[in-house]
Amino acid sequence: xxxxxxxxxxxxxxxxxxxxxxxNLALALGAEGMVTQVSDPCLLxxxxxxALVNHGYRYVTTNFPHLWARIYRSTDRYDxxxxxxxxxxxxxxxxxxxxxxxxxTAIVSTYPLYxxxxxxxxxxxxxxxxxxxxxxxxxxxxxxxxxxxxxxxxVTDSATRETMIRAGLPSERIMDTGFPVHPDxxxxxxxxxxxxxxxxxxxxxxxxxxxFVRRHSRALLDAxxxxxxxxxxxxxxxxxxxxAREIQLAYPGRVRLIGWTRRVPKFLNSHHLVVGKAGGATVxxxxxxxxxxxxxxxxxxxxxxxxxxxxxxxxxxxxxxxAALTRNVTDLLADHADGWRTMxxxxxxHGRNSGAITAAKFIMVEMEGGx
Numbered sequence: 001x002x003x004x005x006x007x008x009x010x011x012x013x014x015x016x017x018x019x020x021x022x023x024n025l026a027l028a029l030g031a032e033g034m035v036t037q038v039s040d041p042c043l044l045x046x047x048x049x050x051a052l053v054n055h056g057y058r059y060v061t062t063n064f065p066h067l068w069a070r071i072y073r074s075t076d077r078y079d080x081x082x083x084x085x086x087x088x089x090x091x092x093x094x095x096x097x098x099x100x101x102x103x104x105t106a107i108v109s110t111y112p113l114y115x116x117x118x119x120x121x122x123x124x125x126x127x128x129x130x131x132x133x134x135x136x137x138x139x140x141x142x143x144x145x146x147x148x149x150x151x152x153x154x155v156t157d158s159a160t161r162e163t164m165i166r167a168g169l170p171s172e173r174i175m176d177t178g179f180p181v182h183p184d185x186x187x188x189x190x191x192x193x194x195x196x197x198x199x200x201x202x203x204x205x206x207x208x209x210x211x212f213v214r215r216h217s218r219a220l221l222d223a224x225x226x227x228x229x230x231x232x233x234x235x236x237x238x239x240x241x242x243x244a245r246e247i248q249l250a251y252p253g254r255v256r257l258i259g260w261t262r263r264v265p266k267f268l269n270s271h272h273l274v275v276g277k278a279g280g281a282t283v284x285x286x287x288x289x290x291x292x293x294x295x296x297x298x299x300x301x302x303x304x305x306x307x308x309x310x311x312x313x314x315x316x317x318x319x320x321x322x323a324a325l326t327r328n329v330t331d332l333l334a335d336h337a338d339g340w341r342t343m344x345x346x347x348x349x350h351g352r353n354s355g356a357i358t359a360a361k362f363i364m365v366e367m368e369g370g371x
Contacts, residue, residue: 004033004034005033005034005035005106005364005367006034006035006036006102007034007037007106007107007108007363008036008037008039008099008102008107008108009022009025009026009029009036009037009038009039009107009108010022010039010041010095010098010108010110010111010114011038011039011040011109011110012040012041012042012043012110012111012113012114013042013050013054014053014054014057014111015057015136015280016279016280016281017110017279017280017281018110018111018136020280020281021136021280021281021356022108022110022180023038024181024182024355024356025108025180025356027182027356028180028183028357029363029364031183031360032360032361032364034364037098037104041094041098041114041117042094044094044098045092045093045095058208061299061302062208062209062297065299069299069300069302088113091113091117092120092121095114095117095118096121099121099125104129105129105367106129106130106132106366106367107129108131108132108133108134109131109132109133109134109150110134110136112133112135112142112144112145112148113144115133115149115150116147116148118131118148119148130151130366130367131149131150131151132150132151132152132153132363133145133148133150133154134154134180134359135153135154135156136156136280136281137156137160137280137305137306138157138179138280138305138306139157139159139160139305139308139309140301140302140304140308141160141164146164146167151173151366152173152174152362152366153173154175154359154362155175155176155177156176156179156284156309156355157176159308159312160309161175161176175359175362177358177359178284178352178359179281179284179287179352179355180355180356180359181284181285181288181352181354181356182356183354183356183357184265185285185288185353185354186353188289188353189269190268190269190289190291190348191269191271191272191290191291191344193344193348194341197333197337197340198226199226200224200228200272200329200333200337200340201230201270201272202220202227202228202229202272202273202329203230203232203268203271203273203274203276203291204216204217204220204229204231204232204274204276205232205234205277205282206232206233206240206244207236207277207296207297208236208239208240210239210240212296213231213243213247214243214246214247215322216275216325217229217231217244218247218250218322219322219323219325220326220329221254221255223327223329223333224329226333228254228255228256229247229251229256230255230256230258230271231247231256231257232258232261232267233257233259233260234259234260237260241257244257264285265285265288268286268291269289269291271291272340273292273294273329273332274289274292274293275294275295275296277295277296277297277298277303278295278297278304278307279306283306283307283310283316284306284352284355286316287309287310287315287352288352288354290344290348290353292315292316292332292340292344292347293310293315293316294316294318294319294328295307295310295316295319296320296325297320298318298320313346313347313350314342314343314346315346315347315350316343
């Protein structure tokens with residue numbers, strides 16, 4: 001293997017899970033001495049269309065999740081092996097240019113579309129560059145992940161691996177590495193299962209829907225006087241701040257507001273409970289931090305598998321209404337927080353806090369074996 005292997009990681013802006021997996025894997029591969037480049041061929045090839053589609057994706061998944069579920073499931077029937085629209089051909093051309101310029105030793109895709117392009121690109125060049133597909137969905141796997149050809153699929157958990165094997169993929173090429181969470185998760189110490197839970201710290205990730213930040217926050221704070229709430233506003237800071245500030249003023253000393261932050265691993269490991277949507281990155285980061293989770297927003301189809309995984313582990317469940325949030329937090333804290341401790345220990349038994357590191361080591365070993 002060359003002294004400095006070069007790994008091209010290709011991702012897409014349609015959902016934070018793809019980008020999060022790509023960034024975290026790049027960090028872990030870099031720590032192994034590999035030169036990495038993270039790129040978005042969609043953004044490079046068709047920047048304006050990508051920005052427009054990404055805006056539409058976020059709007060529809062937030063406000064019309066059942067509509068998005070129909071769109072998402074329709075892609076199960078689409079054959080990406082066929083060249084089709086001019087837009088996709090432009091994206092494929094941008095990917096080919098990336099490969100030509102970067103000359104990668106291996107290619108990692110965290111988005112299901114690119115492996116189809118890679119098959120044609122690599123066949124045309126005659127270069128046998130190994131391709132790894134990082135599957136960011138759990139259990140409910142879109143067919144787009146399954147029909148491409150590659151060296152190995154890297155998946156989030158054993159249940160997802162079994163799903164893919166039942167779909168006909170070769171078991172020896174499906175690796176259960178865990179979702180590529182930030183390498184810091186492997187070094188951080190979660191809240192202990194025997195913690196007094198006084199105060200009971202809840203980390204809340206609101207969606208962009210304006211009414212819900214107040215409704216959800218009140219529901220969580222009213223569940224118990226011991227609750228202290230940290231609201232991560234993120235990219236929605238400007239839209240949600242005034243409403244979140246109302247909650248902060250209404251519950252003095254109990255609410256902390258955070259904008260965009262790189263400290264999500266630390267926040268998750270220092271809080272007792274996380275409340276958020278069922279996106280792949282958030283769910284798997286909660287699992288990595290052994291932080292029980294309540295899901296307040298679920299996109300049918302795309303995110304159902306993430307919820308199912310949490311339920312299988314015993315580390316979280318759905319609570320889509322303010323009343324359900326209040327009831328669940330109250331139940332978790334009953335009997336000296338016995339319900340919370342049970343979920344906490346279930347997550348600890350699952351033990352997945354180093355997915356990016358595990359995936360990086362696997363890729364390195366595969367490259368050494370193929371050199």
